[in-house]
Amino acid sequence: MRILVHDYAGHPFQAELSRALAARGHEVIHAYFAGDKGPKGRLERLPDDPEELSFAALGEALDYSKSNFIKRRQGDLAYGKLLADLIRSSRPDVVLSGNTPTETQQAVPAACRSVGAAFVYWIQDFYSIAADKLLRKRLPLLGHGVGAYYKYLDAAQMRGAEHVIIITDAFSPQLDKWGIRPDRVSVIPNWGALKELPVRPKDNAWSQEQGVSDTLVCLYTGTLAMKHDPTLLEQVAANTDAEVVVVAAGVGVEHLEAVKSAQPDAYENLTLLPLQPFKRFADVLGSADIMLAVIEEEAGEFSVPSKVLSYLCSGRPIVLSAPAGNLAARIVRETGAGLVCDAGDGAGFVEAVRTLINDPDAREAAGRAGRAYAEEHFDLDRIADRFESVLQQACQERAASPGGG
Known part of the structure; x- marks a missing residue:
């Protein structure tokens, strides 16, 4: 498969997964937000990395702020466009994307459809629900509406995905509320590198x-x-x-x-x-x-x-x-x-x-x-087995859908 793994934060264990998938012969592009100041894994090619692995650092020049809501939203939208452009130019078979702000992720499904790629939503955190609670606390009137809008977008993105990966069964009740089909959901816990x-x-x-x-x-x-x-x-x-x-x-x-x-x-x-x-x-x-x-x-x-x-x-x-x-x-x-x-x-x-x-x-x-x-x-081989299976299944789902593959 030609796989685009997008981890907004650039954490260590996601990069480890991309290396494991590339070592199995898949062509893997690992994309991340270079302008994010959080902790990062090994996000560059190492001497013993397989030829099939490459890294895409996106948005390093964006004027991004996590404390100013307006600038943060503008940055999320701008970054989403960069990510969509990468999907359209690289034309992967499947996109695995998670750890991503809701409005950034909103650009991914449409970009996937435009090139016939399957979309797998990797939920490590319900971003919209966390944002809803924090916004209601800090902006009691405006925050309610914004939070509801984010939850609407999140649910629509998940319903439109070929598959959804969650990191714990505790997330399942929320997916049920949003009408996500259980047969399109897999539980794969996060791990350490x-x-x-x-x-x-x-x-x-x-x-x-x-x-x-x-x-x-x-x-x-x-x-x-x-x-x-x-x-x-x-x-x-x-x-x-x-x-x-x-x-x-x-x-x-x-x-x-x-x-x-x-x-x-x-x-x-x-x-x-x-x-x-x-x-x-x-x-x-x-x-x-x-x-x-x-x-x-x-x-x-x-x-x-x-x-x-x-x-x-x-x-x-x-x-x-x-x-x-x-x-x-x-x-x-x-x-x-x-x-x-x-x-x-x-x-x-x-x-x-x-x-x-x-x-x-x-x-x-x-x-x-x-x-x-x-x-x-945290056995990486077993973890990679499960992701590989889900990604293959997502590609099959996409190919079988109207207008797919």
Whole structure:
């Protein structure tokens, strides 16, 4: 097959999937939003990559803002046009697209139809539902209408797709409400890039450079955006003696920078660093004694923090603030990979961190449990088998449809 994999964010495990599919002889174009400032995987050709793999960095020059709604919408629409142009010029057999703003994704089905390509919608987060909840909170009148419009678009895109991939059965009731046929839905959980994230010693090149190789570190890494609560990290720094290292990008970082600037003495143990190249990511994770993850109630029902999947690979214990029904929360709780508290529970979050600070044996046991889960569930060959099967089925569906293939 000629496959276009589009991952808006450019995360590590999606790039790993593209490499696996290309290694099976498929021609794979991996496209992503180069203007997004979030964490990125290996998004360039490596010496041992198959010839069938290429990367398309889109929208690097776009004037994009995540804090200004008008500029953000304009950027989403402009990026959608770039993505549609790529589909029309590359003429793939099938497009797998996910992790994408609703109005950006709106350009994909029409572009697919214009070249006879099948469209597979990869739902890692109900973007429209999360946006609806956040907009209603911030813009009570206008937000209601905008959120309803986004949900309408999302549902229409999914109904028009040859296949829909969801990352958890918890998403199924919403698809039922939107009239998505169950026979066109597959559940494939997200995973961490296990092979690229070996367990690293705490004393490594990166931790030495940062001066934390012999210091107890609580680490947060990844996006710190609107659906995360930076005040929880602030509270850990204010109420423990641990070094709180935040390697991140997003509006939450700006909040922490302001806090640290206003009270430098009170937050001497808070270190803020930019996102690091993926080739150093394993050492960044290895520098930690405790991993921190947070997600707000409004976004948490339909969002699974991908950083938690990378944390599981690291062999380090996790403290997660998230809604109880969140998939990542269930994984951490049920495997014993760390401690979970309710979203927004600052006191509970700090207490969970203190518990692990004071119990090295519990930290070690939780880290082992997380890595064991990753090794059992993040088998790339099995995962690629399932995606390959879905993509082939989608191509067959498209070819059999009126005007198809």
